[in-house]
Amino acid sequence: MKGTYAFLKSLSRFSCRLSPQGAERMGRILGLIFWTLVPPKRKQLAEKNILRAGITKNKREARRIARESSLRFGPMAVDMFRFPLLDSRNIRDIVTIEGSEYLDALKKEGKGCILAANHCGNWELEGAALALFGYPLLAVGMKQKNEEFDRFIREYRSIPGETVEYKTGIRDMYRRLKQGYFIGLLCDQDPGNAGIPADLFGEPTLTPTGPAHFSRLCEVPILMLFIHHTGNGHYHITLEPPFWTDSELPKKEAVLKMTSLINSRLEKWIRTYPEEWFWLHNRWKWTDRLRKQENKI
Template identity: 30%
Template sequence: MTAPPEETRPVTRLMRIEALAARGALALLRRLGPVRASNAGGALCRAIGPRLPVSRVADANLRLAMPDLDAPARRAIIRAVWDNLGRTVGEFPHLPALPENPASGPGWDVVGAEHLAAQVARGGPVIFMSGHIGNWEMLPPGVARHGLPFASFYRAAGNPLVDGMIRALREAAMGPAAGGAPVPMFAKGARGARGALAHIARGGRLGMLIDQKMNDGIEATLFGHPAMTAPALAAMALRYRCPVIPGYVERLGPARLRIHVEPPLALPDSGDRQADILALTQAVNDRLEQWVRARPGTWLWLHRRWPRSAYTPRS
């Protein structure tokens, strides 16, 4: 998995200290094993996360998106969000070794594997869509092990030393499933979008997490409120008429994960390109909302997803 060229960033003394701490944390997580590492990450984040200011963003999001929840219910969800995030970090270095279809204990399985098999048989370009749900880091290696390694978008960490560690962990998670060939990663932004479009045009496979705000996106709705959403997925899928396969990761327990793969979304074809892009973008948001409503404690509510005006009470 090769990251896009980045501007050379000077490595400062603080960055080296951060990298040393990160290496130590990774070494500890590896020694703990997948279950204890998941439990430790979850416990640490449960204890600290709800006290951080960013948890107020999560509370505001929940008030907006799920207004029927009372304060104790929102607090429980926020605590679960931090628990899931901590477990996701704790499990990260163990993903390459997690077995598929274990009889018990840590590992992962796939529901809807027939949709992956159908895409393998069909061949050609495909876009996998998901969100920051459960342990989303399991999606690329899990799908790759079913014969469909896919490219993805990439935002480099601010510390290049830590960034290198993250990329190495992702490469290790893919392992031999990628067939030894590098899997492209595209920088977020206009340049990366052009690279991803060319990749799809060549018959490539692309994965996209579609649940973050994009200020210069298009206005679709999410949980009944306007939400600026990136139109790139819809634009690429409609231009090349390639399948859009939804999927997400359900957490069953410590380092025990289930990948849900759903049938491809219907591609609109009204003859009005902009209307079709909006319709497919809305379908993507609707599918995300369905997943989140089913398991609200496993979605990353910590970023401000809606415009600021949506959070302002109306008189």
């Protein structure tokens, strides 16, 4: 949409002039606006997903979780608008990292890794923080349909020092990993026609295999990472110990085993902080389509 980039830049300039308290209020307002604009069917989908996952059996509680998980998009947007204010010093007043020793060891040895990224918490700040802490981060994402919005996202992700690329080839990924990059690959969204079924919340769920494939091919570890809002504008990143895809197993078996492990770790985190996951996403679209086909037989 024409004018999107200029509009977002103006919001960024405005938010950068605010005090931390003012930015917090702006985030709350934007969150409420976002929730108001979410279509009723999408809100119902989020509630259905929460009940389906067994997070709660209470519909009112599911509605609360759906709302809270959506309201956080306001503060997350404002945090991104304020990326021009961040540097390698003040980021440490906002974000703490648990498990940084794993990345430090890899960086010291010049080795790359796969970061199994997800939509838990403030994932934009998570990537920015890792880059500002000095880690060679490469974020692999998908091009946004709105070109001006895509331009803004790419520009602001690069401000803290992230290298941003769209879906890239195997050779390029291999080269980047050998150069010591920590590559973030999303693992918690429906991959369309790609991926394999792996258990998530007790259901076969089509899951991206990129992390497992590249870990096996390039012989690099996978690290799960999560970010949690601890209150008062502060965040805590948790990096779990690295694990490797079993190279001795047949390829399909090794990839399924690793992908299932990733889903298991993701599920555990979501159950702990359900308000911080992206419930608006139609995560079981493939599962529902499969069941409809089975019922026709």
